[in-house]
Amino acid sequence: MTFTQRARGAFQAIAVVLSLALPLISAISPADARVGGGFSSGSRGSRTFSAPPSTSTAPGSASPFNRTITQPGSPGVGAPAGGGFFNSPGRGMLGGLAAGFLGAGLLGMLFGGGMFSGIGGLSSIFGLILQIGLIVIVIRMAMSWWQRRHANPAYAGASPASAGAQSSFRSGTGFGLGSTSAPLEIVPADYEAFERLLGDIQAAWSDEDVARLHTLATPEMVSYFTADLQQNRARNVINKVSNLKLLQGDLAEAWREGDTDYASVAMRYALVDKTTDRTTGRLVEGSDAPTEATEVWTFVRPRGANWELSAIQQT
Structure with missing residues (x-):
């Protein structure tokens, strides 16, 4: 040769x-700096590998999970074919x-x-x-x-009954009330809890308050947040989210597995997302201009307990 x-x-x-x-x-698109890092992370019980139905807020498809502890082929989980x-x-x-x-x-x-x-x-x-x-x-x-x-x-594989779960959708004023046709009824107090969690989790993330995050999200989600925060520290930067406002939201699906309730909701919200140098305060990423994000957040609660974040999916 x-x-x-x-x-x-x-x-x-x-x-x-x-x-x-x-x-x-x-x-591959550049990852966002806000909580979740622009990834699809977490678990949705037996529906982890089933995409939530589209809604008026998120008419497209939610992305499959980049990070999840749920194993394909586990009992009750619809595993994608192939290896x-x-x-x-x-x-x-x-x-x-x-x-x-x-x-x-x-x-x-x-x-x-x-x-x-x-x-x-x-x-x-x-x-x-x-x-x-x-x-x-x-x-x-x-x-x-x-x-x-x-x-x-x-x-x-999504439940047909949940496909019409956003029939009484409202825009611009927070969540629509959804419909009572879902396997699990979601009431106005639940939507208030979802909106409150959206703000509290973003605030705890900005404060790098891992202890607070443990009260708002599942251990799986907190492990991802902690890893992302450690990466920020390694880069000597800090991410701050401010001026958060829910613009629109509605129910994708809600269901019960044993004594555990699940609800996946689409949320479009505005925020100011900035990453600055820890030492000098110099702007590294983002700006003071508000941006918008649309994601599907899944919440979980044991019977009689409070809702916690169990998954974030990009749209």
């Missing part, structure tokens, strides 16, 4: 890695073709051949461009298939 062939092989391998990474990079990108059981023809296509192509390029080394035209630079383009197309198709496979069945 000549130096030129080695260089060309290395270039092809790098191009393949970049083509694999680009779709993933483009799907990975290409090794999921029953992945279908597209997954098998994508795996075989990429595997054969990568091996061919790493050993000095082209993606289709038997076709002479692909040994040229135009052939290389075509190979990279084909890889990108196949990866995008496979990722699209994988996302549908892992997300849509879970989304379709």
Whole structure:
């Protein structure tokens, strides 16, 4: 193998890695500094892997969890099918073709051949461009298939009774009262508790008051908040949320599991989100201008106890 062939092989391998990474990079948006860090975190009981129904406040889909202690396949939990990108059981023809296509192509390029080394035209630079383009197309198709496979069945598993849970929705004045058709009735006092928790949790986060957070959220959520706060300390910054105002909210679904109540509510709120240097007070991220966020918060309470935050999902 000549130096030129080695260089060309290395270039092809790098191009393949970049083509694999680009779709993933483009799907990642900068994390927000507010409580939760812009991630979808927590657990929703047996519905952790079922997306909450869309509402007037959050008409789109809620993101699957980036961080959760709930294990797929646990009793009562709807586990997403499969164990990975290409090794999921029953992945279908597209997954098998994508795996075989990429595997054969990568091996061919790493050993000095082209993606289709038997076709002479692909040994040229135009052939290389075509190979990279084909890889990108196949990866995008496979990722699209994988996302549908892992997300849509879970989304379709939502309770039909809860789909109309926001029939008496109000906007601009806090929560709509929802409907009594949900498996668990949510009353005005519950909505007041949800709005109060939204403000109290953001305030405890701004004060870095972990003890206070333990009274407002589940241990799982507090573990995520604590890890995020530790990262801020390592960067020598502090995040402050102020001027919080609930603009709109409504019930996505509410249900009961044994002696435990759950309620997922969509909330659109305004806030000032600033991150400053701990030592100098210099602004690092954010601004004094109010921004808006729309998230689905899930609350949990043992029978007769107070509501606590158990999950935040981005929309």
